[in-house]
Amino acid sequence: MIQVDIWSDVRCPFCYIGKHRFEAALVKFSHRKQVRVEWHSFQLDPAIETQPEISTLDYFVKAKNVSKDQAKEMFDGARKMASETGLEMDLENSVVANSYKAHLLIQLAKTKNVANQMEEALFEAHFQKAKNIDDNEVLVEIATSVGISETEAKDALNSSDFAAAVKEDELQAQKIGVRGVPFFVFNNKYAVSGAQSSESFLEVLEKVWQETSA
Template sequence: MSASVFGRAAEPILIDVWSDVVCPFCYLGNAILKEAIEQHPHGSSVQVRYHSFQLNPGFPVGEAVLADDYLAQQYGMPKAQIEASHAQLSARGAQSGLDYQFPKSMMINTLDAHRMIHLAKAHDQEPAMVDRLFRAEFTDGLNLADHGVLADLAADLGLDRAEALKALETKAYEQDIRADLSRARELGISGVPFFVFDNKRAVSGAQPVELFRQALDVTWQDRAASPA
């Protein structure tokens, strides 16, 4: 009897991803994870679930500054060091088809952006919204603290713009976001992106695609070895 047909192996591999919209490594890690899933022989049996994480929850809601200015001010990083760091990440991103435009990226409080991800999840559009928000932040340089911008992105995905605006104005999905943050604390997650495979194995960071393939392989083997 084939474990790939019956029992646990017939259920999708669950990958829970904690990430933040202003996290450049989360954009990269998400792209690399997708590569690994596409390459995996059982990639069609994988379900990715996204969870909210805030790198900078104390940043004032509604405000936006250029991320480079924020880095320079917050950490005293010389401009040359910032540019060198960006160049390295841009090169890695290009290998995964990402177009980082760091000089345009904005630092914001991402709580409202996470509301849009939860709204999209309610309409089975969660992965598309995550992708769109990353591209808006790191390629388009949009201000994701602006409710109008967020509602436009929701409408781009076919969601109702008025519903998106209402979700922002009423601070919807607060409980879901808090639950994601609370679970992250329980798991001891102190940095993102963070990937959990079938609630058992974990990968921290935007690691090379080989590590994600390894995580998928061993998770699939776990399932084949476990009783139905």
């Protein structure tokens, strides 16, 4: 069995790309049924304020202290990476939103064995549908789309248990030196940082499998 722990933030475009590149590697990995994936919460910017009224481009220009042309170039680069991975991203229209509540739902989803589906639905809502992932109604709708009841979703958004789980993931990330996401750890031994190519992920999977089998 191969354990893969993934730290990710649903407002990070490279986490969305990394997820799909890793999944593309899994498809080619002949022992994929022996791979167990666990998602972990990580907020790139815990202090970000949700601001649906401003454009993501304007926010990025101010937050990163770059020109609008530089910001557009960065957005184009991310969009190109996404497209090459088979994803379409509408970065300019994505809502500037804090992802903390989304992470509460991810922790709930982990207890229901639908964390991967929840991650995908949240990424899609944020990057493709321009939904506000800090809005309770939107989040409940997303939760029900992956088979979680409305009541459970609403309870999770106010649960100290899931808040503690988010905090635990973040503390664990600090302990192992995670500085940015996506961050993949294979069998607590090999780490892969960033949205690497599917070939790179496959190479690591094969190496870990050989060691595990031996």
